[in-house]
Amino acid sequence: MENEHRRLDAKFAQSLVDTVAVELNKNVNILDEHGVIIASFSRERIGQIHEAGAKMLQNGVVKEFYVSEEDEIDMPGTRNGFNVPIMFEEQCIGLIGVTGDQKTAEPYARLAARFVEANLQSNARQERLVGALTEKEELQSIFLNKIITIQEDERKRISRELHDETSQSLTSIIVGLRVLAEQVQSSEEQEKILEMRDLAVTTLEAVHHMAVELRPVLLDDLGLVAAAKKYIENYTKQYGISMYVDFNNLSRERFSPEVEITLYRILQEALTNIVKHGKAKQVWVSLNKKQDKLILLVDDDGVGFDTEIVRNSHSHTCLGIYGMRERVALVEGKFVIKSALGQGTKIFVEIPLKGKNCEKSIV
Ligand SMILES: Nc1ncnc2c1ncn2[C@@H]1O[C@H](COP(=O)(O)OP(=O)(O)OP(=O)(O)O)[C@@H](O)[C@H]1O
Ligand SMILES: [Mg+2]
Incomplete structure (x- = not known):
């Protein structure tokens, strides 16, 4: 030089x-x-x-x-x-x-x-x-990679703990309360115990939901397609939005852990944004393999937004789109978001399945 x-x-x-x-x-x-x-x-x-x-x-x-x-x-x-x-x-x-x-x-x-x-x-x-x-840019990318890895590890750890420890304890409490309810004579006391049991059941559901949001066990055990399908199924039930899903040429295929978690998190953020901001009635999700690329499309018919305004706003509270873009960059993929007021939002992600993205070892 x-x-x-x-x-x-x-x-x-x-x-x-x-x-x-x-x-x-x-x-x-x-x-x-x-x-x-x-x-x-x-x-x-x-x-x-x-x-x-x-x-x-x-x-x-x-x-x-x-x-x-x-x-x-x-x-x-x-x-x-x-x-x-x-x-x-x-x-x-x-x-x-x-x-x-x-x-x-x-x-x-x-x-x-x-x-x-x-x-x-x-x-x-x-x-x-x-x-x-x-x-500086290289350093930023290294740090970001580290932050994302640490965050994922931490989420995995907390999710496991919630699943293995907290859920187990709550289940024991629920069972114990049911047994106790059967043993007491007074119907008033029995009612109180059953109320407590119902509260424990609701808490267990919330803990389970939290654990899945943090890191679905399915993602590690059965892979992206199974985890994404399950997420979409719960999402549809919860929000009543019509979903059109196409995972056509993929079944139980596994990809590298980085690719799987990247696409899962993007899907999660894209669908969360649709509920938070989009007011969409219909959503189309497709995940397909074309040659040596994995392509995810998330398309909604909601209110849309001005991408230029969001890009230039430098808001520290809007990290979702920024995070999606950065995650895709870390696996050397392409990320495009297209939207306009009144015209819905389209997210396109393309990830190459070569080099380090090929490994199928599970984290
Ligand atoms: N599907 C969508 N439909 C309509 N507007 C959207 C959609 N996705 C994103 N937006 C707009 O883009 C902005 C930025 O989204 P982004 O996900 O980066 O941040 P956020 O959702 O506001 O906050 P965060 O994701 O950090 O919790 C949103 O505030 C919203 O105005
Ligand atoms: Mg968001």
Whole structure:
């Protein structure tokens, strides 16, 4: 990269030469760090060695110099004119020469050299900024990946605990209360115990729902298709929205855990958004495998929204769409959301099933 900055761009050099040469009606040459002419008003000189320039660059004694008409005779390939070194990061990386008498040539040669140097510096600065930005973006993606993984692990752990511990305890309480209700004599006491049992049953249902939302056991055990179907079934029951589901060419096929959890979370968020914001009556969900890609489409006939406004709002409370986009990026997929007021919302996700996405090991 450093060496890249130091190299003079031949195209840029030539356009500078053309501008200065036309202005002055004199020839202008730009040499690279070896004394080779990389830009010249007389094109046939390009590629030739400028003897005086090459000598200066080789000795390492960097200074401006004038080639008089007499010198021209002694040194082949050298023209009468004023020559100024081009400096970058304290090194001489070339030379600019303007032909003609010293009085006219000197200020132009200096000006052109400073201009080339300023251009090199600005290119270097720009490259450094781009480099820093790329590094920042890479770091951001690594952090995000970590956050998502940690969050998923944590959800899995809590979901298991709710399922294995809390649900079991609640079930024991329910059974115990039923037995107790049978044993007491007073109907008043019996009623109270049964009320408590009903409360425990409702709590158990809520805990079960929470555990499934956090991480459905089905997803890990039977895979994306089974878990998605179950989620949609519960969703339809709960919200009464008509769902048209097409998982046509997929049955019990398994994908890598990252791909499965990504698509499951996107489906979850997309369907949650439809209930929260969409006021949709009908929703179409399709998940299909095409060649080596997995494609998810979620389409609703709801109120829609202005995607530009949401994209530019920078709201810290709207993380759903942002999260979907980021999750898809982490598995190198494509994410598109299309919506307009009164025209429903369409979500398109395409995930390549190659490389790391191929593994079928279960987390
Ligand atoms: N299916 C949809 N129909 C109508 N509007 C939608 C739909 N999906 C998203 N939106 C609009 O886009 C906005 C951003 O959605 P996003 O999921 O990012 O955030 P949120 O749902 O408001 O909050 P969060 O998901 O972080 O809890 C929503 O506030 C809503 O205005
Ligand atoms: Mg949302």
